[in-house]
Amino acid sequence: MDTKLFSTVRLRQILNDLKRRPEDAARELKISHTKIKKILNGKANLDFKTVKKIIKIWPVQVDSLINHKFFYKKSPDIKIFTKKQSLKTSRIIKRNGKDYYEYRDTVMEKFAPFRPEWIRTICKVNNNKPTNKNVIWNKGHLLHQFTYFVGNINFYYVNDKGVKSVAKMKTGDSMYISPYVPHSFASRDNLENFIIALTYLDKVTPQLQDNLTLIGNLNAKKILVDVKDGSKINKDLIKRFKNNLLLTDEEISKRLKKIKKNNVYEKYSNILGVNTKDVMAFDKRNKVTINKKNNSNKWYFPNSRQKTFQISELASSKFVPDAKSIEINVLKNNYIVLENFCHQYLYVLSDNIKLKHNSKIFKLNRDDTFYLKPFVKFSIINKNANVLILRVPGNISGDNLLQLSQLGKKNIERVLSENSRWY
Numbered sequence: 527m528d529t530k531l532f533s534t535v536r537l538r539q540i541l542n543d544l545k546r547r548p549e550d551a552a553r554e555l556k557i558s559h560t561k562i563k564k565i566l567n568g569k570a571n572l573d574f575k576t577v578k579k580i581i582k583i584w585p586v587q588v589d590s591l592i593n594h595k596f597f598y599k600k601s602p603d604i605k606i607f608t609k610k611q612s613l614k615t616s617r618i619i620k621r622n623g624k625d626y627y628e629y630r631d632t633v634m635e636k637f638a639p640f641r642p643e644w645i646r647t648i649c650k651v652n653n654n655k656p657t658n659k660n661v662i663w664n665k666g667h668l669l670h671q672f673t674y675f676v677g678n679i680n681f682y683y684v685n686d687k688g689v690k691s692v693a694k695m696k697t698g699d700s701m702y703i704s705p706y707v708p709h710s711f712a713s714r715d716n717l718e719n720f721i722i723a724l725t726y727l728d729k730v731t732p733q734l735q736d737n738l739t740l741i742g743n744l745n746a747k748k749i750l751v752d753v754k755d756g757s758k759i760n761k762d763l764i765k766r767f768k769n770n771l772l773l774t775d776e777e778i779s780k781r782l783k784k785i786k787k788n789n790v791y792e793k794y795s796n797i798l799g800v801n802t803k804d805v806m807a808f809d810k811r812n813k814v815t816i817n818k819k820n821n822s823n824k825w826y827f828p829n830s831r832q833k834t835f836q837i838s839e840l841a842s843s844k845f846v847p848d849a850k851s852i853e854i855n856v857l858k859n860n861y862i863v864l865e866n867f868c869h870q871y872l873y874v875l876s877d878n879i880k881l882k883h884n885s886k887i888f889k890l891n892r893d894d895t896f897y898l899k900p901f902v903k904f905s906i907i908n909k910n911a912n913v914l915i916l917r918v919p920g921n922i923s924g925d926n927l928l929q930l931s932q933l934g935k936k937n938i939e940r941v942l943s944e945n946s947r948w949y
């Protein structure tokens with residue numbers, strides 16, 4: 527296993543990709559054959575000097591040589607952050623010189639895609655007009671945001687038509703907003719009103735931002751597709767594939783005539799050589815989703831006969847299909863084991879909960895938070911426990927997941943630890 531900052535396992539993979547045998551690499555890097563062999567067998571360090579040479583002579587980025595386990599040997603299965611710890615991080619944020627929000631950290635984990643905050647809405651409003659002068663707006667942010675409301679809070683947002691709007695939220699209500707939707711929050715009374723604001727990263731990662739920078743502003747605009755109407759075939763996507771093959775309208779109609787399928791999506795995916803979903807438009811859906819507690823979907827788990835949990839579905843968006851949030855009310859003492867593929871953030875909403883992980887039981891109180899790594903098994907065992915759960919998949923989702931799945935179970939181990947020559 528790699529223990530140094532630069533990974534010899536990754537170097538092996540790079541040499542494979544570049545079709546360089548160790549002796550070729552030694553010659554090009556101007557190091558001895560013995561040294562490259564030692565490096566590749568993990569018996570010598572991949573030193574900084576050699577890394578600089580690698581980057582200079584081959585089309586390789588430094589990131590691809592970094593051993594991420596160098597700084598963090600292990601990612602925790604579970605991380606707990608108590609209310610007491612949270613209180614210590616309290617800071618008042620002023621807007622226009624007035625106290626506006628009190629921020630407190632809740633559980634955060636470097637491997638998790640979310641940045642959760644507890645935010646008290648200090649600003650109080652006396653009316654529900656979206657243009658209230660006391661409300662100070664932000665410009666929105668790149669992270670997606672899920673918010674759970676506790677108390678009487680107004681949620682201000684700019685709707686799809688660009689109009690300032692307001693939603694009167696109460697305890698148990700929730701919302702989702704897409705990146706860059708301007709928003710703000712204010713209290714409708716003098717009580718301690720707060721939101722649990724869970725911002726998270728999905729597909730628009732810093733790596734994606736790097737890729738956009740590479741193509742530049744104008745081309746970044748060109749690459750976008752129309753996502754407005756989900757009921758139609760996506761013309762922009764077809765244009766994209768058409769361009770890739772230099773297909774002509776003439777050739778397309780020739781191909782279309784030969785296809786017997788009736789479904790327009792199937793027809794086009796066939797003639798363009800892509801998946802059916804690749805030519806479909808996105809579902810038309812607002813950038814803002816508001817979920818009121820009284821109208822939210824509720825059901826019993828594991829079923830309506832056993833009624834151990836009552837689940838309420840909270841706000842989510844089809845734009846980030848795997849990111850979901852639910853509230854669980856535990857109706858019976860139980861040992862139901864839960865397991866999920868996402869990173870999970872849990873906020874304790876009741877006075878006490880007992881969380882069982884392996885054979886250990888953690889007693890947690892109201893406003894404590896905890897993080898669970900994907901696939902960590904856990905149980906919420908006591909009656910009357912009430913928790914909020916946000917699940918975010920990270921980048922093992924969407925098309926990444928489909929490509930991985932296509933490799934199959936047999937090959938997944940190889941993807942995890944590609945360290946031998948394949949040719």
Ligand SMILES: [Fe+2]
Pocket residue numbers: 667671709723
């Ligand atoms: Fe926000």
